[in-house]
Amino acid sequence: MSLGAALEYARAHEAAAIRELREFVRFPTVSSQPQHAADIRRCAAWLARRLHKAGLDDVRIVRTPRHPLVYAEWLRRPGAPTVLIYGHYDVQPADPLDEWTAPPFAPVIRGDDLYGRGACDDKGQMFIHVQAMEACLRTARALPVNVKCIFEGEEEIGSPDLEPLIERHRRALRADVALISDTRMLAKNRPALSCSERGALSMELEVSGPKHDLHSGNFGGAVHNPLQALCEMVASLYDRRGRIAIPGFYARVRHFSPPVRAAIRRTGPGDPGFLREAQVSRGWGERGYNLYERTTLRPALSLSGIAGGYSGPGVKGIIPARAVAKLNFRLAADQEPREIEALVRRHLARITPPAVRSQVRIVSRASPAVIDPRHPAMRAAALAFRKGFGRVPVFTRSGGTIPAVSLFQKLLGIPTVLMGFALPESRIHAPNERFHLPNFRRGIATSLWFLHLLGKDAPWLATARASLGGK
Amino acid sequence: MSLGAALEYARAHEAAAIRELREFVRFPTVSSQPQHAADIRRCAAWLARRLHKAGLDDVRIVRTPRHPLVYAEWLRRPGAPTVLIYGHYDVQPADPLDEWTAPPFAPVIRGDDLYGRGACDDKGQMFIHVQAMEACLRTARALPVNVKCIFEGEEEIGSPDLEPLIERHRRALRADVALISDTRMLAKNRPALSCSERGALSMELEVSGPKHDLHSGNFGGAVHNPLQALCEMVASLYDRRGRIAIPGFYARVRHFSPPVRAAIRRTGPGDPGFLREAQVSRGWGERGYNLYERTTLRPALSLSGIAGGYSGPGVKGIIPARAVAKLNFRLAADQEPREIEALVRRHLARITPPAVRSQVRIVSRASPAVIDPRHPAMRAAALAFRKGFGRVPVFTRSGGTIPAVSLFQKLLGIPTVLMGFALPESRIHAPNERFHLPNFRRGIATSLWFLHLLGKDAPWLATARASLGGK
Numbered sequence: 005m006s007l008g009a010a011l012e013y014a015r016a017h018e019a020a021a022i023r024e025l026r027e028f029v030r031f032p033t034v035s036s037q038p039q040h041a042a043d044i045r046r047c048a049a050w051l052a053r054r055l056h057k058a059g060l061d062d063v064r065i066v067r068t069p070r071h072p073l074v075y076a077e078w079l080r081r082p083g084a085p086t087v088l089i090y091g092h093y094d095v096q097p098a099d100p101l102d103e104w105t106a107p108p109f110a111p112v113i114r115g116d117d118l119y120g121r122g123a124c125d126d127k128g129q130m131f132i133h134v135q136a137m138e139a140c141l142r143t144a145r146a147l148p149v150n151v152k153c154i155f156e157g158e159e160e161i162g163s164p165d166l167e168p169l170i171e172r173h174r175r176a177l178r179a180d181v182a183l184i185s186d187t188r189m190l191a192k193n194r195p196a197l198s199c200s201e202r203g204a205l206s207m208e209l210e211v212s213g214p215k216h217d218l219h220s221g222n223f224g225g226a227v228h229n230p231l232q233a234l235c236e237m238v239a240s241l242y243d244r245r246g247r248i249a250i251p252g253f254y255a256r257v258r259h260f261s262p263p264v265r266a267a268i269r270r271t272g273p274g275d276p277g278f279l280r281e282a283q284v285s286r287g288w289g290e291r292g293y294n295l296y297e298r299t300t301l302r303p304a305l306s307l308s309g310i311a312g313g314y315s316g317p318g319v320k321g322i323i324p325a326r327a328v329a330k331l332n333f334r335l336a337a338d339q340e341p342r343e344i345e346a347l348v349r350r351h352l353a354r355i356t357p358p359a360v361r362s363q364v365r366i367v368s369r370a371s372p373a374v375i376d377p378r379h380p381a382m383r384a385a386a387l388a389f390r391k392g393f394g395r396v397p398v399f400t401r402s403g404g405t406i407p408a409v410s411l412f413q414k415l416l417g418i419p420t421v422l423m424g425f426a427l428p429e430s431r432i433h434a435p436n437e438r439f440h441l442p443n444f445r446r447g448i449a450t451s452l453w454f455l456h457l458l459g460k461d462a463p464w465l466a467t468a469r470a471s472l473g474g475k
Numbered sequence: 476m477s478l479g480a481a482l483e484y485a486r487a488h489e490a491a492a493i494r495e496l497r498e499f500v501r502f503p504t505v506s507s508q509p510q511h512a513a514d515i516r517r518c519a520a521w522l523a524r525r526l527h528k529a530g531l532d533d534v535r536i537v538r539t540p541r542h543p544l545v546y547a548e549w550l551r552r553p554g555a556p557t558v559l560i561y562g563h564y565d566v567q568p569a570d571p572l573d574e575w576t577a578p579p580f581a582p583v584i585r586g587d588d589l590y591g592r593g594a595c596d597d598k599g600q601m602f603i604h605v606q607a608m609e610a611c612l613r614t615a616r617a618l619p620v621n622v623k624c625i626f627e628g629e630e631e632i633g634s635p636d637l638e639p640l641i642e643r644h645r646r647a648l649r650a651d652v653a654l655i656s657d658t659r660m661l662a663k664n665r666p667a668l669s670c671s672e673r674g675a676l677s678m679e680l681e682v683s684g685p686k687h688d689l690h691s692g693n694f695g696g697a698v699h700n701p702l703q704a705l706c707e708m709v710a711s712l713y714d715r716r717g718r719i720a721i722p723g724f725y726a727r728v729r730h731f732s733p734p735v736r737a738a739i740r741r742t743g744p745g746d747p748g749f750l751r752e753a754q755v756s757r758g759w760g761e762r763g764y765n766l767y768e769r770t771t772l773r774p775a776l777s778l779s780g781i782a783g784g785y786s787g788p789g790v791k792g793i794i795p796a797r798a799v800a801k802l803n804f805r806l807a808a809d810q811e812p813r814e815i816e817a818l819v820r821r822h823l824a825r826i827t828p829p830a831v832r833s834q835v836r837i838v839s840r841a842s843p844a845v846i847d848p849r850h851p852a853m854r855a856a857a858l859a860f861r862k863g864f865g866r867v868p869v870f871t872r873s874g875g876t877i878p879a880v881s882l883f884q885k886l887l888g889i890p891t892v893l894m895g896f897a898l899p900e901s902r903i904h905a906p907n908e909r910f911h912l913p914n915f916r917r918g919i920a921t922s923l924w925f926l927h928l929l930g931k932d933a934p935w936l937a938t939a940r941a942s943l944g945g946k
Contacts, residue, residue, distance in 0.1 A: 097785060206789075214753055216754075216905045218753060221673060221675070221875030222903075224770060224775035225874070231778045232778045235710045238710075286830050287698065288698055288699035298696040299697045303696070305695070307702045308702075310783050310786070313780030314801060316568055317508055318506075318632050319779055321631075321675075322567075322779050324779065328786075332695070332792055404693055404792075428693075432693075433792055434687045434793065434796075436687070
């Protein structure tokens with residue numbers, strides 16, 4: 005295996021790779037919006053062709069009840085470790101559309117950045133590994149390790165079909181370690197390996213009252229307004245100390261000792277840096293924790309949207325018949341989504357005012373995940389980052405959620421290397437999302453180094469298997 | 476003047492009148508939505524042609540900074556009283572569109588009802604008087620009184636241009652009494668004359684935080700969520716006793732003595748009847764008042780919409796950058812919109828959490844209005860209802876707001892006869908708005924009777940002018 009040749013190949017084909025990435029971003033693969041189902045199918049087909057062209061074997065489009073997953077593998081190196089590479093080609097909704105400076109699905113390059121919904125989360129990042137594998141396969145007709153690829157189209161809706169799919173194909177998906185690039189670096193020259201992810205529980209809370217909208221002149225003051233009731237319910241979910249006011253909510257949240265917390269704080273941004281990243285002037289939240297701890301060690305509730313009543317220009321004189329809030333809980337280590345769901349359901353039913361009705365619909369659930377930084381694959385990843393970026397990565401914690409991480413842990417018994425190439429300023433989930441193209445180049449080199457280090461350092465495998473209790 | 480001939484003419488031309496009304500309803504004259512500006516202009520032109528065809532003089536389309544007003548007059552009976560007939564041809568937004576059983580601007584007749592946005596509020600009702608005037612002018616080439624008509628296109632956005640327009644044309648608009656059909660009967664066979672209207676103050680409250688939406692995983696728990704802050708602010712605007720929790724808000728609300736309140740309660744529906752009308756199982760609001768009192772004697776705040784964050788299918792993992800609530804206050808007798816506005820602004824500024832910013836935009840203001848039921852024109856209206864509907868009307872109070880009523884009182888010094896033909900079940904402002912066509916027929920007869928009674932009973936005029944302090 006010549007790593008040098010592969011690195012050279014990747015450098016020489018950089019312009020073509022960026023052209024392809026732009027093609028990839030052009031598909032409006034918004035998984036939460038049913039009108040994009042066909043776009044998602046077309047994108048899956050495009051991706052499958054691309055994986056086939058890269059030289060991978062057994063490329064297939066796997067149907068699910070919602071959006072297809074694209075699978076590919078290369079297993080021609082018996083005895084070598086197997087890496088499960090995961091990514092997602094679906095994206096967040098692009099709205100608010102009027103805040104984009106260029107259309108979200110007509111990607112443009114400005115300066116060093118490629119702008120477009122999904123450019124960074126996660127098309128740009130997952131495509132890094134496709135380019136790296138191709139570079140190996142074109143130059144050496146082989147990969148340094150065995151590889152199984154899962155690129156799904158449902159991550160942004162909480163990966164609802166991933167768990168049954170992995171369960172069904174548990175044997176076929178056996179691997180030694182998973183690799184995901186869908187997290188952030190601390191800054192352009194500060195790579196990071198995330199050692200934990202928060203879990204998530206997303207739900208819609210609907211409050212309904214009158215059968216239809218009522219005239220606010222004729223009925224205002226005598227009929228409870230479901231939108232007002234919804235606001236009252238939601239407002240009560242946080243107490244004055246910035247804690248979630250649901251009985252039992254914090255019961256299982258993992259406690260960290262002061263020295264451990266101090267060590268964790270040192271790996272993340274301080275409050276001033278955090279505020280700069282968020283571009284806000286002051287922080288908010290649970291007392292007794294700094295901002296980085298609040299987003300990584302502690303749970304949170306984000307109200308991500310409300311739809312109720314009239315939202316057009318001016319004001320409409322109505323009491324709306326119903327209103328819906330979208331609640332996005334982020335769960336800390338040791339919180340279990342189903343247990344939290346039960347607590348939340350019970351509490352919401354209890355605080356529903358008597359003159360209205362409420363209903364909860366679960367959108368997605370994901371467990372929190374923790375990765376041991378001493379795992380040999382993490383050490384290989386750290387070295388790969390040093391080769392690709394010239395800097396040793398920091399072991400950080402992430403406040404985000406990739407459902408696959410906890411599923412791989414639970415169902416396949418393997419840890420995930422979270423080799424993220426996004427930046428704090430990448431605006432993922434927001435308008436004007438962008439991918440820093442130098443990270444695309446360096447990412448491909450880092451991926452190549454990682455695969456080669458894993459392949460070379462075969463003994464790690466036995467150790468890892470032993471330390472994980474065997475698989 | 477032959478009332479009989481006019482009544483006969485109206486009966487004979489009923490089918491044509493309904494056909495014309497359907498044409499009228501077909502214009503999507505949503506005044507709050509800029510995209511309908513041209514529809515509104517087209518409708519104004521149609522209405523002007525219709526008034527001209529009816530035989531009215533000096534028909535003109537009067538421009539305003541927003542939507543035009545249509546004026547017409549007939550002043551060929553010197554010495555007779557002058558009636559200022561007001562109506563509005565603009566309508567509320569039609570959404571939520573998916574709850575309409577037929578498209579809102581493709582009116583259909585089912586049973587005795589004409590369905591369509593504006594069929595009742597106010598196109599159907601104002602058209603009654605156009606038909607009545609035409610019946611007189613075709614059969615007698617004259618009206619029994621002098622008439623000035625103002626049909627505006629901005630009522631549903633709070634009549635923002637009516638006040639300056641009346642001020643500018645104060646002399647030209649001089650009249651003895653105003654006539655508006657834009658209120659409700661108590662039931663199909665229970666006509667009503669409203670003696671009071673609540674005022675209104677509509678505003679948008681915007682809360683903003685981060686420069687752009689933030690990823691709820693990376694920032695959730697450490698950056699204040701403007702939508703959450705908005706909910707907290709709005710939730711705090713009502714206290715546990717169902718009262719608006721803004722200091723000073725109730726300071727000027729008119730106090731009614733227990734016997735007066737008892738008399739008022741008798742004119743409106745009891746709580747069971749009120750709940751049937753609203754189609755809800757239980758009431759809500761300020762303790763110590765029944766439901767009818769809460770909507771007529773007492774102020775209210777209706778949250779008529781919230782727009783914030785993501786409102787599409789599923790959940791988006793964001794902290795939205797901003798959120799807007801639409802607040803619709805209804806004001807009780809003696810509350811002044813500008814004074815209340817100052818109280819509300821001060822209070823909202825005070826309760827804005829420190830980590831976000833808030834801003835208030837006023838959409839419209841209207842003063843409450845009171846009409847003396849002993850005014851001779853009210854007596855004529857009562858008799859006209861008895862002739863048109865076979866029942867003496869009840870003097871009621873309305874919880875709604877027609878800005879014109881207080882403006883006519885303040886600027887022209889005249890009372891308004893609120894001769895409403897809507898029904899509690901007409902679903903005004905809601906999906907599937909409908910106009911009960913028997914009320915259209917009976918309304919035309921009532922209007923004819925009213926105009927004839929006013930013209931015959933000339934001495935009332937002197938009395939009324941004296942009692943009002945002369946004009």
